[in-house]
Amino acid sequence: MKKWLFAAIALLAVLLVGCGTKDTEKNSDAQAENKEKVLVMGTAADYAPFEYIDAKVSDEIIGFDIDLAKAVMKKLGYQVQVKDMEFSSLIPALQANKVDFVLAGMTPNEERDKVVDFSSSYYDTKEYILTKKGSGIEKDSDLAGKVLGSQTASIQEKLAKTLAKKYKGVKLVSRDRIPELVQEVKLGRIDAIITEDIVADNYLKDNKDLTYYVIEEQEDQSKSAAFPEGSKLTEKFDRAMEELEKEGKVEELKNKWFKVK
Structure with a gap:
């Protein structure tokens, strides 16, 4: 009787350990999936109204680029983590895989285009x-x-x-x-x-x-998102932007951030 009882307890313990392992694996898979869905965005938060910190309100980085990035990435199924750095550090950070993309009121030029990929223009300035x-x-x-x-x-x-x-x-x-x-x-x-x-x-x-x-002689200064060379996100970003344009979301954000009161 005792042998049977000990055998039953041992079997139950094995089953519980097995279930625990499966649950742990499921939780680990879920955490990994969620982690993969967070993209790090590099920016320089001194460029109102594109990206800046209103110290009177909070230390949160806000602005047109921030809202635009969140709207685009939400369509693509990602969350956005914003990382502030010096403007001159943005391209190197992208090349070193310290950030997944850059949105910082950046204008494409020949030098930058050699080392990163740019999205279509989302805003033009003078x-x-x-x-x-x-x-x-x-x-x-x-x-x-x-x-x-x-x-x-x-x-x-x-x-x-x-x-x-x-x-x-x-x-x-x-x-x-x-x-x-x-x-x-x-x-x-x-x-x-x-x-x-x-x-x-x-x-x-x-x-x-x-x-x-x-300034008298100048070209229109287009603003684009920057991605690592060969990134599939570049094309996805452009498609999501087209959808947001059709939905009126981009115009809504422009009205929110670019009207000086």
Whole structure:
């Protein structure tokens, strides 16, 4: 009788262990699947209204690019984890697989296109010269002999170099963050900076001592998402964007973030 009882207990223990193992495997599979569905997005959160932190409200990164990324990736079945870094670090981070994609108001150019893949354009902008009122800088030729600032590794930095070649005595300075550049202009350490229309508009709204003009000769500056070379996500991103455009979601987000009040 005792032998039978011990045998029954042993068999039950084996069955319970087996069930536990299967449950553990199922839980592990579920966790792995969920982990695979989280994509890390690289951005530089100093570029309102595309991506920025409103310190008066919280330390959360918000903006047009953030909402757009979440809307696109939701359609594709992914969650988004946003990672803030310097703008100049975004492409290297993508190449090193530290992020899955980049959305940061980035403009494709020949140099970047050699090492990453870009989505279709999701927004087009114009470049402004932002300066203090009374600076006397009202057109490109007025930059001669002035200190001109731009963000490090940005398309604006490249444009600044072009202007420096064209006009004598232009001194170039670069900073990692846009707010630093704006502060330098307000303090008179930099005469003018190059930035995009919608970004400049937000600073002009809050700083009545600043003014601007549109740079005379420039190409439209398109904004695109960046992906590792050969990534299948690039095509999927474009398809999801087309769907969001048809649904009116993209226009809804533009109205939310790009209207300066």
